[in-house]
Amino acid sequence: MASGEGEAPRAFLIAGPTASGKSALALMLADRLGGTVINADSMQVYDTLRILTARPSPQDEAAVPHRLYGHVPLTRAYSVGAWLADVRAALAEAAAAGRPAIIVGGTGLYFKALTGGLPPMPDIPEAVRGEVRRRLELEGSAALHAELAVLDPQSARRINVSDPQRIVRALEVAVATGRPLSEWQREPALPLLPPAPSVLRLVLWPDREAVRARIDARVGAMLAAGALDEVRAAMAMDLDPSLPGYRAHGLRPFMAHLRGELPLQEAAERTRAETRQYAKRQFTWFRHQMPDWERLDPDRAADRLAAVPP
Template sequence: MSDENPQAIFLMGPTASGKTALAIELYKNLPCDVISVDSALVYKDMNIGTAKPTAEEQAAAPHALIDFLDPSQAYSAADFQRDARQLMQKSIDAGRIPVLVGGTMLYHKALLDGLNDLPESDPIVRAALKQQADELGWPAMHAMLNEIDPIAGARINENDQQRINRALEVYKISGKTLTELTQSKENALPYKVAQFAIVPNDRSVLHKRIELRFHQMLQLGFEEEVRALHARGDLNVEMPSIRCVGYRQMWDYIEAKSSYDEMVFRGIVATRQLAKRQLTWLRGWSDLNWLESENKQNLTSILRYFS
């Protein structure tokens, strides 16, 4: 991309790495607008378990693309790409810098590289895959995906039935893997993008932060939040909102499918697995500037890019 393209900042990293705090500091020091890149933060009434920026944090640095969708609705990477590009243009038109902050790496990639036209869902193919999964189990279907498309297999959790099914469906319909079809540069973002990833040097530090944050969520009323969602009666574990990390585990506890201690353990493990998948994405990412969690020089490192 040429230097004539408008400037944008991508701030990425695993969950609990400190992205929100750094984004707020950027907002205080640059003429910028913060746009969330998080598939869980889009949902209303899901505040505690998603670690949504608090009212105070949003007052300090307003975040776009959070808290606007009912949990019964779905929101795709294509939806995000459309909405984020509109917000970025609005920011540029106002003479400001769009800052894209979040850990949903597929959204970052969709925005940066564009999306190929993926094949429409085929009910017959999807039903056949579902029947196969009923016979073999989803771990076996995930192993099948790993053989066909190891990159997608590394990113997708073995319990994420919808994404496994979709990735296999795309391959059966098109003969191409999901990874192949999402590597197009045809609709690449026409911006000069400064890309930063905030990652702790020691994985054990991140694990401790994840465990601490999960317990803090419980203290803040995470169980009550999920019970309110469950009481609606129109939500279930097959929906993207309830499949969010932590929510699925709490949902099972509410439905007496696990004990409280098991819910806590599984919630922390699932969050660690999410962080591992995010780090897998980042290790294969190009043009990244690496930052360390809780490093006071991170803000300076980003600001130096514009000096």
């Protein structure tokens, strides 16, 4: 990403598993360098669920500029392509203000797209999107997968019949454009932030047991802070279960509790379990997809970044 004069702005990419201390580290760095914190977490983009998705507090957001937090309605589908368009604007804004960009989050695909690029994807008309999602509800994912196998056999082979979100996305593209998603994905991709000396890429790599303990404690703290009120607000929206935001950790178990289907303790334990599983998948992604990023123990991260000149 270049500024108006062509020189690349300084950027810090801080990835890591959930509950590894990324947000606190980004806040510290932004405060010291006069930077802008930019979100790279696919759940923290949504409104309504500040507590449940562990978004920065209002006090933290007021302390330094934060971008792309809570800016997407929970009722809306949001993709990595949409995030790339938003982050391009956020990077340009930071560069124009002379602020280093501090991009922080746990969504590996966002970082991969940012540093490796994504093929161009078409905009899908709302009429097509609504019709495909209506058919999913009426006909089920198996019927849509069978249609996808005719329109885009390559994507159908890659996508499991039990993955309705990806089926819907591929079918939307094929119906809206008359061109298979697999063809769109073969288009050349240009990264916004290619590897460069001006871009520092870090992955926080905490002890696994420490992450488990922090996840367990975080769920209790979320409940004490009012997470169930957020879940009630989400339930009042009558969300489509295929929406990405519906996958926020804890949302389904706590909905089940509020419907009288689960005791609160069991809903909390299910939330802990699914969050632990997610952290495990994050470790695997970072190990295999980001092997050339600098790994950093969170306890030494502040000292490492203190060496960065202001």
